[in-house]
Amino acid sequence: MDVLVELAENQILETERLILRPINLNDVESLFEYASDVENTTHVFPTHLSKEETKSVIAGYYMRAPLGKYGIELKSEDKLIGTIDLRVEQEHKRGELGYALNLKYTGNGYMTEAGLALLSLSFETLGLNQVKAMHSTINPKSGEVMKRLGMKKIGVMPKNRIHKEKVVDDVIYAITDTEYAEMVKSEK
Numbered sequence: 001m002d003v004l005v006e007l008a009e010n011q012i013l014e015t016e017r018l019i020l021r022p023i024n025l026n027d028v029e030s031l032f033e034y035a036s037d038v039e040n041t042t043h044v045f046p047t048h049l050s051k052e053e054t055k056s057v058i059a060g061y062y063m064r065a066p067l068g069k070y071g072i073e074l075k076s077e078d079k080l081i082g083t084i085d086l087r088v089e090q091e092h093k094r095g096e097l098g099y100a101l102n103l104k105y106t107g108n109g110y111m112t113e114a115g116l117a118l119l120s121l122s123f124e125t126l127g128l129n130q131v132k133a134m135h136s137t138i139n140p141k142s143g144e145v146m147k148r149l150g151m152k153k154i155g156v157m158p159k160n161r162i163h164k165e166k167v168v169d170d171v172i173y174a175i176t177d178t179e180y181a182e183m184v185k186s187e188k
Contacts, residue, residue, distance in 0.1 A: 003090045006126050007067040013117045018110060020070035020084065020117055023062040027071055028054050030080035034102035044100045046164070072114050074105065081105045084114045086122060086131075095122050097133040099145070106141075112148045119149060123180045132174040136163060146173040150183040 013020040023031070028051055034040040035048040035057070048054045062069050062083075072082040082101035089095070097118060101111050122128045133151060135142035143153075151173035160170040175183075 003088050003126055015113050015117050019073040022066045023058055023071040027080045040103045086118050093128050094130040095128050111145050115149045123177045130174055130176050134170045134172045136168040151175045
């Protein structure tokens with residue numbers, strides 16, 4: 001199975017309340033709304049200072065290599081409210097999730113819903129063995145999403161990276177194909 005072909009065939013995923021889809025330049029306003037908010041970007045990426053910067057990020061990151069990169073569109077508002085990425089290491093049959101959500105939409109289970117859609121894609125379609133995710137220790141709310149996705153804490157990587165000129169520790173979570181299958185079975 002060619003993972004890139006599978007990702008290309010699954011660029012749009014739909015859940016009860018969300019559409020996961022490629023990001024395009026029509027999303028500049030929605031992405032800039034939260035990417036320009038310092039509080040919203042504290043733990044994820046550099047704060048966008050202009051809509052031109054947001055356009056450059058969309059073109060250079062999301063559109064240049066779109067496979068596995070999804071905008072999270074809220075069906076009821078027809079609006080982009082966040083992003084979620086699945087980075088796949090095909091050789092090792094594993095993936096890594098990364099995500100960001102407009103803070104105005106937190107507390108509604110949207111990121112969990114989007115994450116579960118990508119776990120389904122990862123294990124049921126792509127046949128991955130493991131999916132991991134990580135968050136800085138100063139962003140425990142992201143870890144709560146990982147727990148709701150059925151991920152288990154693997155450990156802490158001290159002084160793992162420099163983020164916004166600060167050295168941060170990262171907490172790593174993971175779920176295997178077996179654990180995912182058990183979780184899905186128990187929910188039926």
